Amino acid sequence: MYAIVAGGGKVGYYLAKELVEQGHEVLVIERDSKQCAIIQEDLGDIVMQGDAAEASVLAEAGTARADVMVAVTGDDEDNLVICQVAKKRFRAPRTIARINNPKNEQIFRMLGIDATVSSTDVILGVLEQELPAHAVIPLLRLRHADVEVVKTVLDDQAPVVGRPLRDLSLPADCAIVLLVRGGTPIFPNPDTRLTAGDEVIAVTTTRSEARLRDVLWAGR
Amino acid sequence: MFAIIMGCGRVGARLANLLAGQGHEVTVLDVNSQAFWRLGPDFPGTTMLGNGIDVDVLRRAGIERADAFAATTQGDNRNIMASQIAKHIFNVPKVVTRIYDPIRQDTYAELGLETVSPTVLGAAALLSAITDQDDGKE
Numbered sequence A: 001m002y003a004i005v006a007g008g009g010k011v012g013y014y015l016a017k018e019l020v021e022q023g024h025e026v027l028v029i030e031r032d033s034k035q036c037a038i039i040q041e042d043l044g045d046i047v048m049q050g051d052a053a054e055a056s057v058l059a060e061a062g063t064a065r066a067d068v069m070v071a072v073t074g075d076d077e078d079n080l081v082i083c084q085v086a087k088k089r090f091r092a093p094r095t096i097a098r099i100n101n102p103k104n105e106q107i108f109r110m111l112g113i114d115a116t117v118s119s120t121d122v123i124l125g126v127l128e129q130e131l132p133a134h135a136v137i138p139l140l141r142l143r144h145a146d147v148e149v150v151k152t153v154l155d156d157q158a159p160v161v162g163r164p165l166r167d168l169s170l171p172a173d174c175a176i177v178l179l180v181r182g183g184t185p186i187f188p189n190p191d192t193r194l195t196a197g198d199e200v201i202a203v204t205t206t207r208s209e210a211r212l213r214d215v216l217w218a219g220r
Numbered sequence B: 001m002f003a004i005i006m007g008c009g010r011v012g013a014r015l016a017n018l019l020a021g022q023g024h025e026v027t028v029l030d031v032n033s034q035a036f037w038r039l040g041p042d043f044p045g046t047t048m049l050g051n052g053i054d055v056d057v058l059r060r061a062g063i064e065r066a067d068a069f070a071a072t073t074q075g076d077n078r079n080i081m082a083s084q085i086a087k088h089i090f091n092v093p094k095v096v097t098r099i100y101d102p103i104r105q106d107t108y109a110e111l112g113l114e115t116v117s118p119t120v121l122g123a124a125a126l127l128s129a130i131t132d133q134d135d136g137k138e
Helices: A010-021 A034-043 A055-060 A076-090 A105-109 A119-132 A206-217 B010-021 B035-037 B056-060 B078-091 B104-112 B118-137
Strands: A002-004 A025-030 A047-049 A069-070 A093-100 A117-118 A137-142 A146-153 A175-182 A184-186 A199-205 B001-007 B023-029 B044-048 B068-072 B094-098 B112-115
Touching: A002 A010, A010 A025, A010 A034, A025 A034, A034 A047, A047 A146, A047 B044, A055 A076, A055 B023, A055 B104, A069 A076, A076 A105, A076 B104, A105 A117, A105 A146, A105 B078, A117 A119, A146 A206, A175 A206, A199 A206, A199 B068, B001 B078, B010 B023, B010 B035, B023 B035, B023 B056, B035 B044, B044 B056, B056 B078, B068 B078, B078 B094, B078 B104, B104 B112, B104 B118
Parallel strands: A002 A025, A002 A069, A025 A047, A069 A093, A093 A117, B001 B023, B001 B068, B023 B044, B068 B094, B094 B112
Antiparallel strands: A137 A146, A146 A199, A175 A184, A175 A199
């Protein structure tokens, strides 16, 4: 396989190294001459200096016969353009872009990039597994008053779903101030009933946060 | 009409003032708040700090109701990406993109972006200024 790696930073360097070790033909395109020298020193004659978003550079790199273009510079916009030029001008059969903003995954797909990799998303995925389910997440701390604004999102497992707020035995130093339901804010009164999917925003003293969590989730 | 301009450099700021002078509603985006001084004290439009290649920032700027979007930052790739988001994700009716690199301009013109290259226009203007002067001497 002939793989072109655009961007010779840490990601590009180690990616190229692994691909070479697996026996693939690899070319790294890197703008910075110092970085090029380091790669050349370590990995051999597999690096070309230039801006991979420029068609002339991609032509010289032999993009037309590449099996895959992998754009791993630090900037999403550069990776997009590199992949698009490779695809549209040189018919690269497969383009892969590194992205920082996870929301760009869908955008890149709509704009013709075959695959994206987001380290932000990968870390987020691992974090979410580590986080306790039914978490009460602190949004804001008013340190001088020892008060927190917290949020939790109810699902159909929450025992309070279907009940009006007046039924909840909340401590006196804790108040549910806002519900967000399907993107719409609701300023609740004692008769407002909680439903699954509600984002519950509460103000509480730090002392009563655990009690709030118990009331909403019944110790789950 | 409501126009969003990404990049408050000399060109972006001037364009913003020209549009506002014609009575249009204008919002200018830039990642650097210092850039907005170029608009001058009488600019009647809105300024917003943020990166135009971020969909959340574009939404906050009101892209869903924008009639026009112009990308005028110093970065060709940033302009290209933001313009494609405006055109293909938010269906903004009029999108113009500044691209310095004439080759990249060709590629993206083929891909349906309406592009303006200051490199090409500037060189053509300079050429005609030089050759016109020669003509005058003859």
